[in-house]
Amino acid sequence: MAITVSDIEEKQFATKGAGYDPYDVDQYLDQICDEMVAMQERIDQLEADLAKARQAAQAAAAAVQPVAPEVVRNVTIEPVAKASETLENILLSAQKLADGAVEDARRKADTILREAQDKAADIIADAREEKATLEKSVEALHAAAGEFKKNFLTLLDGQKQLLESNVSLFTGEKK
Numbered sequence: 001m002a003i004t005v006s007d008i009e010e011k012q013f014a015t016k017g018a019g020y021d022p023y024d025v026d027q028y029l030d031q032i033c034d035e036m037v038a039m040q041e042r043i044d045q046l047e048a049d050l051a052k053a054r055q056a057a058q059a060a061a062a063a064v065q066p067v068a069p070e071v072v073r074n075v076t077i078e079p080v081a082k083a084s085e086t087l088e089n090i091l092l093s094a095q096k097l098a099d100g101a102v103e104d105a106r107r108k109a110d111t112i113l114r115e116a117q118d119k120a121a122d123i124i125a126d127a128r129e130e131k132a133t134l135e136k137s138v139e140a141l142h143a144a145a146g147e148f149k150k151n152f153l154t155l156l157d158g159q160k161q162l163l164e165s166n167v168s169l170f171t172g173e174k175k
Contacts, residue, residue: 003102005033005040018116020109028108032101039094046090050083 008029013020 003098005036008033008036017120020112025109028105032098032105035101036098039097043087043091043094046087050087053083 011029013022013025015022
């Protein structure tokens with residue numbers, strides 16, 4: 001299946017997570033489209049030149065044929081064959097260039113995807129480390145709060161015993 005300029009222009013890519021930057025993808029696809037349009041215009045021009053050369057060769061062959069038909073055939077076939085071969089080479093080169101551009105785009109997309117996945121993995125790893133650190137801090141705070149509570153209750157018990165042993169101070173009784 002041949003890819004056309006309109007296929008490229010109308011292609012929509014789904015994004016997942018951070019995904020690709022749609023503007024960058026669109027810009028690159030626009031460059032590919034521009035190159036394909038330029039190549040197609042060049043191909044059209046060469047095909048038109050080939051058609052003109054064939055017409056000129058046929059006209060020349062018709063004019064010279066009564067004198068020496070074998071010579072005319074040899075003279076007109078060679079330029080047309082060379083032009084046809086040149087056109088085929090140009091078409092093959094254009095196809096290779098387009099294939100190379102698509103492959104390059106795929107490689108770049110794969111690289112961007114790998115980098116994004118690596119970055120996401122790093123962010124997740126950092127978040128897990130931070131979570132573990134925070135959990136340890138919370139455990140330390142719970143332990144400190146428990147120790148504070150125990151010490152505070154001990155202090156209150158000591159104060160209660162002191163008050164109970166000196167009850168006479170508050171009641172006016174003498175011991």
